[in-house]
Amino acid sequence: MTIQQTSLILCAAAVLTACGGKDSDPEMATFEVAVTNLTAAQPLSPMTLAVASPDWSLFELAEPASVALEQIAESGDNSALLAELEGNAQVMESISGTGVVMPGMTATFEISVPESDLDQASLSAVTMLVNTNDALTAVRGVALDAIELGGSVHQSMVAYDAGTESNNELAATIPGPAAGGEGFNAERDDSDRILVHPGVIGVLGGRAESVLGEEHRFDNPVAGIVITRIE
């Protein structure tokens, strides 16, 4: 989504407040969001960020994943989730990262929310650990109105197992550079609940048929997010 499209949607959602009039643009609160990949060898698929009402939830722990979330968890493809976010009245803004976030690297985004909507604005973000069957990491519903100008909030990000694909670690089923296997598959052959990921095992860990090496293992947190109010 381009920045221009974002503004249009924000105006549509906020038409009753201040959009439309050329000289009555709403006061905007702007935040910088920086996500750092803390793993050794798990690139993160292009990030998806959403600013939404606190009533909206990206997912619930121990509940089944939506198909859009399953697509991210199994293949890193966030197009279905972005389409859902754009059509959701509870979502004020959605952003897609432009590339993979390599281990040790930081992806930075800027988001703007009308001041008048801040008390209803919470940030969620999600991405896949690509050298896995269906691991994702996320933050869910960080309240933006608590962050003062110049201040920031840090959160650690836990790896979740989408529960939509067996963690067999086979080359044919892992899409990342460690394997180049299949991404999304509509079949659900695991618990069908989003839970905390048990970690990858690899050959050295005792899974002889695994394509993963010891470097693909991870522990929590797998990423860190810093949200800073800059305007």
Place this chain on the structure above:
Amino acid sequence: MKTLHKTLHKTLIAALASGVASMSHAAEFDVAITNVTAGVFFTPLLVSAHGDAESMFMAGAAASAELQAIAEGGDISGLATALSGAGAVNAENPAGGLLSPGATTEVTLNTDNASDNTYLSIVAMMLPTNDGFVALNKWEIPSEPGVYQVALNAYDAGTEANDEVLGSGAPGEAGFPAPPPVAATTGTNGTGIDASVEGYVHIHRGVTGDADTEGGQSDIDLSHRWLNPVAKVVVTVK
């Protein structure tokens, strides 16, 4: 002047009264515990609202005999008795048995008649482990009504070597117990992991496991691994 004094006095009383109100703790609150692991079972949970003097353990210090009984065999009776003897309000085994991966159990605690019970503790053994347990240790219950979420970690009681061999749930006896449905994925004839008794409570390093159900180094299947956090607790203060 007199009027002003009176007004001030009233204001002070109002402030004091509201201060007292906001310091008083929740008399009734709901506790929802979700097992967020992909493959670990929790034995019967002990949920307790207790006072400032009680604490289940101190990380880095040796486990009590009561905690050892929970961590090695899932027996909460000793700690439940000790806590209720100290005036705690307990809920024992709210899930009515094992809490499976992904499952949630809920309980309401009422501390009306024990207003000093302002701390919440939760504990259960993790299966299959030798002496692993999930815990919330002496968490201060907020006085403000609201919904509070806490993530719980897995601890190692440090009372038994993590040999990962099928064995006993009795304190001091080697091996881990495997009631159904844990038995279904438990191997046999594992040679055992070369491990020793650590001697103190600490964050659990996880299980090693193996894919060999009739031998290998471990009787624990690879499907029972986990990373922290292992449980989500939602406390609703009314």
